[in-house]
Amino acid sequence: MIVRFLCFISLFILVSFLIGCATIEKPELKKIDEKPKISKTIQNEKNNLNLKRGLKRKVAIARFTNETKYGQSFFIDGNNDRIGKQAVDILSSKLVETDKFILIERADLDKINKELRMENYEPLKNMADFLIVGSVSEFGRKDQGEVGIFSRTKRQIAFAKVYVRLIDVRSGQILYSEEGDGEAFSEAGTVFGVGERAGYDSSLNDKALEAAITNLASNIIENLLDRPWRSYILGYEDGSLIIAGGKLQNIEIGDFFKVIKEGKKVKNPQTNMMITLPGKEVGTIKAIMMIGETPESEVTLCEIVEGNLQEYISTNNFSGLFIQEKI
Structure with missing residues (x-):
């Protein structure tokens, strides 16, 4: 009886130990240390509150398209580019947060002009100083797993790569071009069948795209601020x-x-x-x-x-x- 009890205790301790050894990481964004997440100019102004705010440039995001196969199907037409629209919204948010630019709407300009026509107003005509053109060149998901004697883990990974160009409206010249990438993942695992089971996590797509744009947003801001008002x-x-x-x-x-x-x-x-x-x-x-x-x-x-x-x-x-x- 005592032997059975000791065996049961030993087995319980072993299972507890193996469960503790199964490392389950929460979803997080891949960090890229060499690229600052905050514009150097904006960070300097936060440190010195007495600096006069610079004059704002007028900026418009002309387009941001999804050039990958991901997120496209026969049921989505060319004007319903969900990933491209999401990229426009993320980049717009990053630029507005700086309070350094007058951001002019381009993606939904037709909706604005439709509202103006209701009161017989003229279509909106407001030229930007600079245009930002971008595309999502890589976007996808993959699964990785490890199987041990008693444990099993599964990692879902989403990744994205984006390209942007900064264009001077008056000359049509490309002033700056760069690519940025980002990755997000979630992990779940089981030991002796006990633990979390990983279902499909659609939020990883959004986090990967945001990480890719965030990694190059700082350089976009710096290049815009370098252009004379x-x-x-x-x-x-x-x-x-x-x-x-x-x-x-x-x-x-x-x-x-x-x-x-x-x-x-x-x-x-x-x-x-x-x-x-x-x-x-x-x-x-x-x-x-x-x-x-x-x-x-x-x-x-x-x-x-x-x-x-x-x-x-x-x-x-x-x-x-x-x-x-x-x-």
């Missing part, structure tokens, strides 16, 4: 120049701006592209008043501090000029 002169009224942009672009009363005369355009025979030579500063203006409540309607009235712009004012032709922040 630019605006244009709309007219001259009652002694003040009227420039596009206002409070929503972080312009403040008292800010100074450079008036730049565009450089000459020449054609590069090697690339067959038109190149704009460096411009020349012809004046300095100061913001004195802002009008408007939306990015489309906002304007700023400025007084001329330095320079002679009379030749442009007399003809009311400012097409050869643009405005940049004076640092």
Whole structure:
């Protein structure tokens, strides 16, 4: 009797030990240490609250398509790209969180214009400074398992790879291109048939895609912030120049701006592209008043501090000029 009891106790301890040895990891994102998750510029501003916020660039995500076989079938048409739309939403969220850009809607622009037509408004026309174009080039799942004498484990893995391009709208030039990848997994296991059994975890798809975009979002933000902010002169009224942009672009009363005369355009025979030579500063203006409540309607009235712009004012032709922040 005592022998049976000791055998039972020994078997119980052995099973308990083997169950404890079965490592079951919770779903998590694969970490990539060499790529920062937070933009360096934004992190520096968080550390120094006295820094003035930079002027906002206007950005639009032109498209983000799923170029893989995953998530596509005969029952989904070309306009119902679920993975591509999800990628647009994730990247849009990352850009909006920075409070550094005016993000202009492109994916659902037709729905906005449909609402405008109900009240006989004109279709929305708001050009972005930069376009982001992207695609999901790899997306899929795989299962891995290990079988021991007493234990069995199963790991579900989802992986994604995305490519993005940053385009200057005025020149059509690709300014920056990069790829990012991400992975997510969940694991379950049993010992002597006791433990968790892994069902299909669809949330891993979302986590893998978010990880891939997060790993390159920081570099997208840095490249956008490296591009100079630019605006244009709309007219001259009652002694003040009227420039596009206002409070929503972080312009403040008292800010100074450079008036730049565009450089000459020449054609590069090697690339067959038109190149704009460096411009020349012809004046300095100061913001004195802002009008408007939306990015489309906002304007700023400025007084001329330095320079002679009379030749442009007399003809009311400012097409050869643009405005940049004076640092």
